[in-house]
Amino acid sequence: MLSVPHMIVVFLVVLVVFGPQKLPELARSFGKLMAEFRKASNDFRSAFEEEMRDLERQARVAELRKQAAEANAAADAAIKKSAEAANSISSDAASALAETSTSSESAESPVVSPIAETVPRLDANSGEREANVDAPVEPATETPPSHDQQQPA
Helix, strand or coil: CCCHHHHHHHHHHHHHHHCCCCHHHHHHHHHHHHHHHHHHHHHHHHHHHHHHHHHHHHHHHHHHHHHHHHHHHHHHHHHHHHHHHHHHHHHHHHHHHHHHHHHHHHCCCCCCCCCCCCCCCCCCCHHHHHHHHHCCCCCCCCCCCCCCCCCCC
């Protein structure tokens, strides 16, 4: 950059070469030229920065697509692996079920006999209570009423 003494020397040379009449007109045109140069350099700088942002954005989008593709591939592999595991488990279970069904056909099924009620029922009257203690109880064929259907005593 020019220092103050250098600027004075340049101003004196321009004054001698062009004269005092043309100096203001020359300064105006030089000012307009500098304004246009600043405007062009700002436009160039903004266009350059915009292109750089676009390139960075495209790189980020490409990276995100790559990560999404990797995630989808991993998810597909996990789904395929779990499906294979489920198929192998279901085939193992089917073979085990077939083995147990053939072995249970040859063995006798267990017999369940009803157990006599040892504790008297509280809702029965006293005569039934004494009879229930000694007599074996038949298994109930009816299910007890649900909570909503029971009536308070």
